[in-house]
Amino acid sequence: MEKYESQVYQHGTLGMLVPGLFEGTLTVAELLEHGELGIGTASGLDGEMVLLDHTPYLVQSTGEVRILKPEEKVPFATVHFEQAKDTFTASALTQKQLGEQILANYPYKNLFFAVKITGRFSKVKTRAVEKQTRPYKTLTQVADEQALFDAEAITGTVIGYFAPEMFQGMAAAGYHLHFLADDKSMGGHLLDFELDQATVQLQPFATIEQHFPMADQEFLEKDLAIADLHAQIKQAEGQN
């Protein structure tokens, strides 16, 4: 009977972003109390956050990468402290192939788990959403305005999560991965990659701690019972 138990912390839900709740509701300082690795976005849906080594990098739609300040706020982020359970090396695999291989080899399909991949990639394709101003659009409208980035022969880190189908809404069901190049020249929300040679680490979670912005009036009042919520998440996250 194993007693390996680690946990992941999430502030906000992906579903909250669908109708346009983009305003930050938790400071980066508070977020970093709950993890050293993770993903998220900044206030106004300003780009794609990649938390590595307890440093909150933000890949903006201009392509620039900056570090979020402790007092800046995030509307949605998922973070954890590293305690990898499984490590393996992989070579010559697409994002889809690696994702399928993980689910075939590890009994994690009904769990939340973190994926961290460090190494060389022959191709990486990412996107970064553009910072929005009020009145906020919906997530699917914003996803149409994303900036796309491509790189070849690049070293970097993939970080993100797998969520079981049942949790679509709270999270994006399936894999939700971000990327950051070692030299910070490129990154964002992963649309596709081909890894050349990399180390893959998996961390299944016994517990997910879901935190809500319960002092935020706009969140409390928003209609989140959206009939096609799941379809809108799939569209916005580039799921198929």
Next chain:
Amino acid sequence: MEKYESQVYQHGTLGMLVPGLFEGTLTVAELLEHGELGIGTASGLDGEMVLLDHTPYLVQSTGEVRILKPEEKVPFATVHFEQAKDTFTASALTQKQLGEQILANYPYKNLFFAVKITGRFSKVKTRAVEKQTRPYKTLTQVADEQALFDAEAITGTVIGYFAPEMFQGMAAAGYHLHFLADDKSMGGHLLDFELDQATVQLQPFATIEQHFPMADQEFLEKDLAIADLHAQIKQAEGQN
């Protein structure tokens, strides 16, 4: 800016029960470390658990109420420590009316919150599921085999939770309430009540801690990506 923050703990998910994952996976002793009030079921889907004053009562399908032993296991339970935020008195209301009144008067529709009602009820209608043996049926098949109980002019406590629509699957969206009579003569999963005079307490949660039975092979292997999961939950829980 309020800093009222309490949390609720859930072991297992309601969605896990749908395809018949009824075996207990967490001891009552471990569960009680996370709360003194709550609801759940016992191993084999043996009745309806009502946790009051840190005492885990089990309303069985025979109508008998017994106290679960610390070493017994639960497949699904939701518990919290009491820290009520809102208290009001209510009189002459049906379950549906009270539920609507709470959502109309308090900004909690997008949060998990606990509901505790103590007082006199002119009518109470409950059900208790029958203990199952392997091979387990599905939740909707078992719900058809439930025992029904009716009481009039009874004093007791309602305890349970509201979950936002987005969390259907992890929990039962909407209200999920259990009842126990003061004299332990009657209780179970609430199908309907008419309260005469009662005190209602609400406790909104900033955080829900969702815990998975990650050492349980049967859970890890089960196909939980069920196309009509939401419909099956609504049917089994008596939602409309």
